[in-house]
Amino acid sequence: GFWDFFNVFSKDDDLLSFNSSESNMLSDLEKDLRKSLFGQHIAVDTVLKAVSWFMKDPDPPKPLVLSFHGPTGVGKNYISKIIARNIYKVGLKSNHVHIFISDYHFPHKEELQLRQWIHGNVSNFPRSMFIFDEMDRMHPRLIDTLKPFLDNNDNVDGVSFNKAIFIFLSQTGGHIITNVTLDFWRKGNNREELQLQSEEMETQIFEYLFNDENSMYGLWHSSLINQHLIDHYIPFLPLEVKHVHQCVMAEMLHLNMTQDYDLADRVVRDMPVFPEEEKVFAVKGCRCVRQKLVLYLSLD
């Protein structure tokens, strides 16, 4: 059938090695995270541990389920890409990485299609990765469809899902994370000392997820929380101006330019910041950094 056709392409050698203890894979993921992702120490530490342990486990008891939260442009999609490029040789281009955008895929809320999509992909290749963008716009019926796959079931219709990775992205709770980070900054603390437990951030996020009347369908997370299907809730902090500066410098490298610190300064100075008085954080994070940068470049 349809999935047999895909079997031709699915070989384990699509995977980068995590398996042997001398594998340098772990440090590759670590190096990449520390080099590429700015200002997200909580996400870096949590993702590094969770993904490394999961990938080294030949027989995980359940799939790995991560939920990323935070304001716009702070690296939620980007870290998913970093994870993918350290698991699969061709990264996001791998046939085993599947990105689901709520409004785009299955607009008619076809539960059966979603079910077959996940089931087919995982039976074809157990170490598949599913990224659900804009989770807060996902229809509750589709979320219900996902549940059996996330649980520690031994199998669903003869297929084990325990080696799959599910990543949920949303801005749900982003304003809480932003407020906590701002308060922490105002008290003169070092950003790197902020932890999930600091200032009751985790508790506040959970409360909000349970009572989220602002998201399109409300309560999108409550059933997932109730059943403990999500392994890690990971907050992404608003980025400070200096992090956006780092993003501009990185973008210069991508464009094969020599890095110009002062030019990066001017680009950053153009971007909206908040709060009004203190001007600490970038409103859009590192989003649109490239577009801003090219406006400062001449065409010769």
Ligand SMILES: Nc1ncnc2c1ncn2[C@@H]1O[C@H](COP(=O)(O)OP(=O)(O)OP(=O)(O)O)[C@@H](O)[C@H]1O
């Ligand atoms: N913390 C970061 N470190 C380095 N680059 C970043 C970071 N955050 C964002 N970027 C850059 O900005 C681009 C946009 O970020 P990304 O798509 O990850 O935002 P997001 O948090 O997923 O936002 P949204 O919720 O709006 O989808 C990334 O492709 C990356 O180039």
